[in-house]
Amino acid sequence: MNMILGIAPLHLKIIKSATQYWIKKKKLIRATETLGFFADAKENIEEAIITKWQNLWETSSKSRRLLGIINNVNNILKWEQWNLSRGAVHFLSGHGPYRAKLFELGMTETPLCECGAISTPEHVVLECPRSGENIDGTVDRQINDLRQQLQNLTVKNMIEDENLRNTLDQLATRISHIEKMKFLNRN
Numbered sequence: 001m002n003m004i005l006g007i008a009p010l011h012l013k014i015i016k017s018a019t020q021y022w023i024k025k026k027k028l029i030r031a032t033e034t035l036g037f038f039a040d041a042k043e044n045i046e047e048a049i050i051t052k053w054q055n056l057w058e059t060s061s062k063s064r065r066l067l068g069i070i071n072n073v074n075n076i077l078k079w080e081q082w083n084l085s086r087g088a089v090h091f092l093s094g095h096g097p098y099r100a101k102l103f104e105l106g107m108t109e110t111p112l113c114e115c116g117a118i119s120t121p122e123h124v125v126l127e128c129p130r131s132g133e134n135i136d137g138t139v140d141r142q143i144n145d146l147r148q149q150l151q152n153l154t155v156k157n158m159i160e161d162e163n164l165r166n167t168l169d170q171l172a173t174r175i176s177h178i179e180k181m182k183f184l185n186r187n
């Protein structure tokens, strides 16, 4: 999770320990200059780092999809323990077997799915009948069952509930696996 969400980017960690150092030395002006916010105690440092990180997050285009889903950094802190599988990383970051993204990156000719819809992560993982098929064209039972458990829910609903989160995780992983096999089969 840390990697894709960019939890405490390195330079923020450095700012944090430098500020702690100046506070320990009782050089509060240096501490405040380093942090960019008033700093006289540990508590201000935490708060300032979260604010800085939130700003960074909001201005970073890479994280825009995730921001839409998660919308604030404090929520991410809660989910730090969530050990994401590869499929969930694909789905949440948008960097996976989804043509809309691949098209944006110049890696495919079209943003459209084989079914004709725009191939977003939500489409591919939650909806598309084509991505719910095995390589031989039969319906994948596991995908079907998992999708049924997630019917009529928003992604936000899914990631806020531990069981649903696991279901989404399994579903996205299964889809990523099958899409990879289909891709290898075609090439």
Ligand SMILES: [Zn+2]
Pocket (backbone or CB within 6 Å): 113, 114, 115, 116, 117, 123, 124, 128, 129, 130, 131
């Ligand atoms: Zn489709």
